[in-house]
């Protein structure tokens with residue numbers, strides 16, 4: 001789960017890391033009031049969950065509250081990479097002596113959090129690591145044992161930082177590591193961490209991401225401190241009717257799992273796909289062979305006939321869908337015959353001929369013999385695991401292109 | 406979504422009258438079926454038509470009833486679950 005910058009700032013602040021005075025605003029008037037409160041020149045930043053804000057005109061500087069209001073008005077209307085801003089952040093234009101980078105990431109290989117520090121902040125840390133490796137310090141911390149300031153100090157000292165800078169940056173990195181662990185983050189970054197003219201350190205920008213699975217146990221932070229609604233999906237767009245309907249079908253029946261997305265899909269081949277990474281592979285396989293998927297979906301976990309039927313009906317009900325491809329990698333707990341019943345039932349309930357409507361059925365695995373009997377009865381083309389996912393996707397594409405010709 | 410719901414497309418389940426009326430067997434059928442195909446109504450076992458296509462062919466109902474008391478027919482190949 002990604003956090004907006006204003007939320008990340010709050011998380012950093014809650015951990016005891018100094019931040020500059022800031023204001024999260026949803027209107028131009030609020031931005032003006034925030035600029036007045038802060039005093040002096042400010043920076044107005046779009047609150048979107050995407051990069052490239054600066055380039056897109058989503059970060060601007062203002063010398064007066066009136067100018068801040070005018071810029072906020074402009075930025076609030078500005079869509080960046082398809083994202084509508086949640087608001088703007090008004091920040092003082094700080095007098096910075098030096099910029100640093102402090103971060104903690106989850107190291108999947110070591111299975112421990114990894115602290116990172118650089119005395120070259122304000123730019124992409126990966127670029128620094130590549131071009132100036134001696135300016136990046138690293139150190140793992142335990143998943144269980146208390147995190148000491150000394151561990152953070154070693155990481156910072158590795159970049160050559162000494163003296164009062166070392167002493168002042170140390171608690172920042174140590175607190176960042178603690179907040180990372182306490183809040184089940186997968187990423188916690190302060191970039192830039194600024195040393196101001198008076199020698200103090202403040203977080204000028206922060207970026208946080210939390211493990212999705214931890215949302216339940218982090219309610220105190222999410223709903224309490226940050227007032228994030230449980231249904232806030234963090235999607236940059238409003239869910240479509242298709243997406244909402246698929247979600248409703250999924251929630252109404254505990255058996256199995258279905259998901260459907262159609263944002264950005266406008267093709268004619270509906271996809272009822274899933275199993276162990278199968279959905280991504282199959283969507284790619286369809287696209288790479290010239291097919292135009294009408295949606296993305298995931299089905300698995302041994303769904304009921306009703307659930308498989310519900311998903312297939314929703315896919316078939318999408319405008320422009322001519323056929324569906326029902327494909328998975330290899331299933332073990334999901335039953336092939338149950339999915340076959342579901343998708344055939346969807347066709348029948350919509351008065352469609354399953355043989356014409358289902359371009360290909362490729363789900364090898366549990367109960368496939370029983371599934372094949374059902375598919376035989378309705379004349380649906382199917383294949384077993386001897387036909388690769390790529391080939392099955394190709395057959396579906398060829399069929400729909402043949403129908404187009 | 407348009408289109409009417411169809412029931413009993415793939416599976417047909419039937420209960421002998423005498424078996425359905427046996428309160429103990431009726432309760433057992435309701436208990437064993439993992440997909441709620443049986444319900445006891447007025448002390449009699451009945452088939453819940455909208456659930457029949459969910460039958461997972463586990464055979465528990467056949468075991469719970471005396472021989473021939475419950476029939477599960479697979480309509481797609483016209484065979485009876487033993």
Ligand code: SF4
Pocket residue numbers: 418437438439440441442459460461462463464465466467477486
């Ligand atoms: S075979 Fe199993 S799932 Fe089917 S009706 Fe009997 S008990 Fe229910």
